[in-house]
Amino acid sequence: MVELVDDVYQCDVLVIGGGGAGARAAIEARRHNVEVLLVVKGLFGRSGCTVMAEGGYNAAFGFVDPEDNEQHHFEDTVIGGRFLNNQKLVEILVRDAPKRVLELESFGATFDRIEPDKLDQRYFGGQRFRRTVHRGDRTGHEMMNALKEEAYRVGVEVLEEVAITRLLINDGMITGATGLDLIHGRFLLFKAKAVVLATGGAGRLYSITTNPYQKTGDGYALAYNAGAELIDMEMVQFHPTGMVYPPSASGLLVTEAVRGEGGKLYNSLGERFMAKYDPERMELSTRDVVTRAIFREITEGRGTEHGGVYLDLTHVPDEVIEQKLGTMLKQFLDVGVDIRREPMEVSPSAHHFMGGVRTSEDCRGTTIPNLFACGEVNGGVHGANRLGGNSLAETQVFGAIAGENAAKEAKRHGYTKVDYKALEDEHERIFRFEAGEGLLPYEVRSQLQRVMWEKVGIMRSRQSLEEALRAIAMLRSKLGEVTVESGLRYNLQLLAAVELDNMLLVAEMIARSALLRTESRGAHFRSDYPEEDPRWVKNIVVAKAAEGMLVKTVEPVITKLPP
Amino acid sequence: MKITVFRYNPQTEDEPRYESYVVEHHPHMKIIDALQQINERYGANIAYRSSCRAGQCGSCAVLANRKPVLACRTDVEEGMLLEPLRNFPVIKDLVVATQKSYPRIRSLRPYLHRGKKREARIERLLAKDLKRLDKLKSCIECSSCMSSCPSHTHSKEFAGPMLFRIIARFVHDPRDNLDRLAIAVEEGLYLCTTCGTCREVCPEEIPTNEEIQEMRRLVYEANLGEE
Numbered sequence: 001m002v003e004l005v006d007d008v009y010q011c012d013v014l015v016i017g018g019g020g021a022g023a024r025a026a027i028e029a030r031r032h033n034v035e036v037l038l039v040v041k042g043l044f045g046r047s048g049c050t051v052m053a054e055g056g057y058n059a060a061f062g063f064v065d066p067e068d069n070e071q072h073h074f075e076d077t078v079i080g081g082r083f084l085n086n087q088k089l090v091e092i093l094v095r096d097a098p099k100r101v102l103e104l105e106s107f108g109a110t111f112d113r114i115e116p117d118k119l120d121q122r123y124f125g126g127q128r129f130r131r132t133v134h135r136g137d138r139t140g141h142e143m144m145n146a147l148k149e150e151a152y153r154v155g156v157e158v159l160e161e162v163a164i165t166r167l168l169i170n171d172g173m174i175t176g177a178t179g180l181d182l183i184h185g186r187f188l189l190f191k192a193k194a195v196v197l198a199t200g201g202a203g204r205l206y207s208i209t210t211n212p213y214q215k216t217g218d219g220y221a222l223a224y225n226a227g228a229e230l231i232d233m234e235m236v237q238f239h240p241t242g243m244v245y246p247p248s249a250s251g252l253l254v255t256e257a258v259r260g261e262g263g264k265l266y267n268s269l270g271e272r273f274m275a276k277y278d279p280e281r282m283e284l285s286t287r288d289v290v291t292r293a294i295f296r297e298i299t300e301g302r303g304t305e306h307g308g309v310y311l312d313l314t315h316v317p318d319e320v321i322e323q324k325l326g327t328m329l330k331q332f333l334d335v336g337v338d339i340r341r342e343p344m345e346v347s348p349s350a351h352h353f354m355g356g357v358r359t360s361e362d363c364r365g366t367t368i369p370n371l372f373a374c375g376e377v378n379g380g381v382h383g384a385n386r387l388g389g390n391s392l393a394e395t396q397v398f399g400a401i402a403g404e405n406a407a408k409e410a411k412r413h414g415y416t417k418v419d420y421k422a423l424e425d426e427h428e429r430i431f432r433f434e435a436g437e438g439l440l441p442y443e444v445r446s447q448l449q450r451v452m453w454e455k456v457g458i459m460r461s462r463q464s465l466e467e468a469l470r471a472i473a474m475l476r477s478k479l480g481e482v483t484v485e486s487g488l489r490y491n492l493q494l495l496a497a498v499e500l501d502n503m504l505l506v507a508e509m510i511a512r513s514a515l516l517r518t519e520s521r522g523a524h525f526r527s528d529y530p531e532e533d534p535r536w537v538k539n540i541v542v543a544k545a546a547e548g549m550l551v552k553t554v555e556p557v558i559t560k561l562p563p
Numbered sequence: 564m565k566i567t568v569f570r571y572n573p574q575t576e577d578e579p580r581y582e583s584y585v586v587e588h589h590p591h592m593k594i595i596d597a598l599q600q601i602n603e604r605y606g607a608n609i610a611y612r613s614s615c616r617a618g619q620c621g622s623c624a625v626l627a628n629r630k631p632v633l634a635c636r637t638d639v640e641e642g643m644l645l646e647p648l649r650n651f652p653v654i655k656d657l658v659v660a661t662q663k664s665y666p667r668i669r670s671l672r673p674y675l676h677r678g679k680k681r682e683a684r685i686e687r688l689l690a691k692d693l694k695r696l697d698k699l700k701s702c703i704e705c706s707s708c709m710s711s712c713p714s715h716t717h718s719k720e721f722a723g724p725m726l727f728r729i730i731a732r733f734v735h736d737p738r739d740n741l742d743r744l745a746i747a748v749e750e751g752l753y754l755c756t757t758c759g760t761c762r763e764v765c766p767e768e769i770p771t772n773e774e775i776q777e778m779r780r781l782v783y784e785a786n787l788g789e790e
Contacts, residue, residue: 042612043661046620046704061685105686108675108736110696116687138701141619145700153674160662183654183662185574212614249591252617331617334636335591442603489574490610490655492602 004427005178006186009159011037012410013403014177014192016164017219019048020140020392021375022198023147023156024100024399025406029196030154032407038156039179039190041163041199045144047214048200049376050395053140054255054327055124056132057396058389059097063114064121068129070094075561077390080126080286081354081383082522083537083563084232084556088361089381091559093390093397100396101133109146111135123260124388126286132389137257137327140392161490162188164218165498166426167195167226167371168418174226174370175416178426180498185489187430191418193410194370196402197223197357201376202506204499206350206457207449210239210253219377220509221502223357228365229543231379231554232355233506234513237386237523238458240290242349244308249335251349254328256388258311258344259283261324265294266310266343267302273309288385288523291348295458298347308345348458352391354382354523355513358541363402367543370409374402380539380557384522433497438483441496448475448503456511461528465515472511476504512551513540537563564588566597566639568609569646572655579653582607586639594634594645595623598657610656618766621703624648624710625657631707631764648710650723661706667722671750673729676741692737699732699774701767708761708771714754721751724761724771731774734781744782752778 013029015022018040026038038044045051060073073094078085101119105111111133112120121130135142151158161182168175176191199219203211220230241254259265265283267273277293278285285293294309303309313321318340321329325339332339356379358366363378365371375395382390448471455468479500484493517540519533520526538553564586571579584601586592595616601607613623616635623634626646651659708724709715715723730747733739744752752775761771 042614043620043622046622047614052615052617052619102683102685106675108738110688110693110700113685113688113690113693116689117685119685136697138619141703142700149674152669152672183660212616212620214614249616327619334618440603440606446603485606485608487572487575489572490658491608492610493606493608 004187004423005189008189008191009037010191010415011035011157012192013194013196013406014039014190015196015198016177016222017048017198017200017375017377018044018158018160019198019200019375020050020143020147020395021399022048022196023144023151024396025196025198025374025403026156027147027150027154028400028403029407030156032404034407034410036156037159037190039159039162039164041218042161042214044158044160045148047212049211049215050140050392051144052212052253053392054137054253055257055260056122056134056139056389057097057101057143057392058124058127058131058387059101059133059393060094060131061098061119061121061133063118065129068131072128073131076127077387078383078561080385080387082385082532083383083558084235084522084539085383086380086557087559087561088557092361092401093381093393096397096400097393100393100400104143104146104396107146107150109135109142122257123284125256125259125284125290126387134257136323137255137325143392163495163498164222165430166422167222168422169226170416170419172368173416174368175418178423180430180488180495182490182495185487187427187488189418189423191415193413193415194372194406196406197371197373197377198375198399198402199377201353202503203350205449205452205503205507205510207446207453208242208251209350210242210251211350216499216503217506218499218502219373220356221505223365223371223373223377224505224509224542224544226368226371227544228368228371229358229541230356230509231358231539231541232383233509233542234517234524234540235354235384235522236350236510237287237352237354238291238348239351240287240294240348241311241346244345244347245306245335252331253349253351254311254344254346255325258313258325258328261313261320262316263311263313266312267297268304269302273297273302286385287388291458292525294346295348304345306345308347310343311346312343313339314341314343352376352386354384354386355379362405363398364405372402372406374398384524430498433482433484433494434486436483438481439478441482441484441493441500444475444478444482445496445500445503448472448500448507452507456507456514459525459527460514461526462515465511468511469508469515472504472507479504508549509542512549513542516540516551516553534563564639564641566643566645568656570609570656571653573653588639592639594625594627594632594637594639597639598634610654610658612658619703621705624705624707626710631710633705633766636766648706650710650716651706664706664709664723664725668726668729671726671729671746672741675733675736675739677738686738688737695735696732698767698769699728699735702728702769703767705766707764707766711760711764713758713760714756718754721754726750727755727775728769728771731771731778734778744778744785747778748782752782
């Protein structure tokens, strides 16, 4: 082993990912008195999506609308998710979300208040009550700071800028993982008794996305290759409003809070077009509805010159924009648009993966007893469409559960022996990119991103999905021609090649699942099957089989609210 | 458009060098767009950090024409010179070991100190106290101030503006009851020249220089100060 790796790290619980879910899991595991190592591909708390999250966190406190309660939150979430949600997980989400807010404040966060001991709550799409707690429009930043402070307090060990490349398996159990240490240029072996995946989503599969550069779906690929099941992978949420101009800002999130604070959508004819699509909820309809409405306006020729629609806040008082939407104000001023005086141009942008690792209520993978998943890499909570504000809540609620159960699991057994052959194979896989003259990973990556946007994006059909699968297979063969500069230290070419391998795998999962679902539901829209089909209240599960990718349907977990 | 980039891999090279690259420019093109374009077109493999693209994560600070900026928010300009932040060891090209600050940050005990935890219900916090914390908590830890502070550059006895921002964040949190001012004195409170460079380079415009003066005033009032 020694000759293959530059160093070996050993811990009870290995947490992979340093966003909101990973940090919360690490804190919880540490509280249960085990050795925790958190490994993150970028900087801790700064390379995930949590720090970027703007609008807020759903918790049915009922401070602003006293009628709100857990039951309403449950119903909104399941109805929004078009009944594909694992309702046991939703029950946990709505039950624990308020507790975790109190806890975040005890870690050091502060949320906006209407009174000294009552939090402010705002409307978010698809919710009947004002439920979303927030800190201006930098809620995720506030949470992440508090989580980092608490991680310091409880003594979580953190290793930054290490990309985990494989989970090592022996006899059905995870024995550890391999990683690429960008700072020191080392190939590392991690030995762990339990692993928590908290790597977030895969927005980078699409050419237009709100996500940071790191979100390449590594966790889905790690889990799949280890033998885990993944659920609802066809369910990719496109946020209705991303920036369209200039190109450098393409896809950047324009928070739903803009619409929550009264932002109105207009097409180039000056029509407030949401009246056609959802006259009751208008701009605050669910994300899937608003996304397709905007997409349709643009494709039918009623878009702006840069290919978007207008989102207008100019009727909202300057003070409100400055106080509640300061981040947006700055983000647009950077590109020469003053949103107090002129409308924004927006279009949909790949935002969130509802699907992910299939787990039970204790966040344990269904097929691997010492693998846990939480946050966006986990599947089942949001069903076919996620409500804004539910994913920050998810990171905390399920981060805590995954951390606790991983710690308990780690206490139950010792280290399992690392399979030398698996380590050798992984070493070879990583270092084979170094050979000779070939393609840069970036060329293949941009082709994949375009294929996904055009054929596995907001509108899908049998034809587009079959074309996509052929293109993905072709791009996979091109991966064999990819070569990179030698050396491991901050070698972005090598990192991109390793990520690309993951991206191709996740792309295939999405396309295969989307091809099987011959209906439209939530975020998944098939132009050849434009209606929701009651027979399709089923989840799609993918897993690795000897003959390739296995795709099957399973019955959803329904506890309280049948369709 | 032509820009020049600092190149150095301390693992394999004795000396840094400067390389110039031609960039195809478009309006409002940011520095990270230029770096990405160079890497994709020429296979230059320049090492740089970036995550969110929106000025929220603080990963991408570099020196542009000797001034620290966020590469995702700053327009690239003709003849621009890109270099790594100062006061940190270079890992490769534009990436520096900002991790160097962590042990000292940890030594500040950068978390709330209070009797027992209060999690049973929402704690009473006044609007004015929350407002006081607003600016202080907007730090994205990009380390721009650490790179450009003259006092910190001169002597590491002065912990640097980013760390004093952390101390101030707890000084003004009504929930914290540790003697933060004593820590501030320990970390070089009186070594700040109050020149205001930290505020000038801060993408969030946090007036750390003023916060330091405020802490000195509080120390004076508490009669903790040096003679």
